[in-house]
Amino acid sequence: MNKQTEIEKELAQLPILEYEFFKPEDIIFSKEVRDLCEGNSCGLYNTSWACPPAVGSVESCIEKCQAYDKAMLFTTATEMASSFDMKGWMRARVEHEALTDQVAAVFRCYDKDALILSTEGCTVCKKCTYPDAPCRFQDRMYPATESYGIMVMQMAPSLNISYNNGTNTVTYFSMVLFNE
Template identity: 60%
Template sequence: MLYMSKFSIEQEIKLLPIHEYAFLKPEEVIFSEEVREICEGNSCGMYGTSWACPPAVGSLEECQKQCLEYEDTFIFTTATQIKNSYDVQGWLEARIQHEKLTDKVGEVFRKYTKSPLILSTEGCNVCKNCTYPNEPCHFPKKMYPATEGYGILVMRQAQLCNMRYNNGANTVTYFSMIFFN
């Protein structure tokens, strides 16, 4: 049954504009306290402001335990050309497109698996203003916690999966991960 699901999933995702992808076991995912410390240092400005980021996602130990409850993991990227390394608008547009693709990939996984855990980029941007911490998330099926917020060391994970973390000058690469049974 699992083989058929993976085969079916792979047949569908090959039709999507994914740059690179790999399947791996959750035990192969690289979790790092250092990544969480960067989050807690609020280098991206999202710490404590979103249901998709720490501390709302739980401790590193809780995130790792949640990921390890799944049987398989799927990691994928998009790589988008931008004008130059200072093209902030290009970065933002590439992220929006990556999140739209993550929605499509998530739909495929939801069709073949039950309750996949979908992680994506830099916190959630579904709502203009997040309800955290005053109200529950209004769109929990559209809110994808950040891979780094879960403590995943994406740069090393890419190497382990034979994927490129950097796809050249004037390119922005985004990663998403799906944990599934």
């Protein structure tokens, strides 16, 4: 049995909505996504090891991703009271990050150097050590897919993964890069 088959057996036990394996060369990168980070649209630019500029240039992120043999994109979707349910969004994100921890553990059994990318910067610590000290939890700090300049909105449909799962839902994405 190959590594992917073994991984898929373990992933079947987790509450992943959708996932797809693909080649890192198929990742859609865009400087415009990174420009949103640098424009500080989410407020995390230059405040976290999981966000720019700490993750490196878009070019260095592309190099990191393309150094791996395989990639997998996966999602969770959570129904909320309304599209404006900010507490629901946050609760869903916490649940997604907990699942990302579980997925990371599966992949790291097969490749200890697997790269895990997730959502909107790291939330492990209340106050990030960036830039004054090294990250305290490097094994749980997952850079944001957007911080790497990845166009999840365009990638999802190309992989037959739903980007939007309906009214009053929030869909979160994470990506794993690993070697066979």
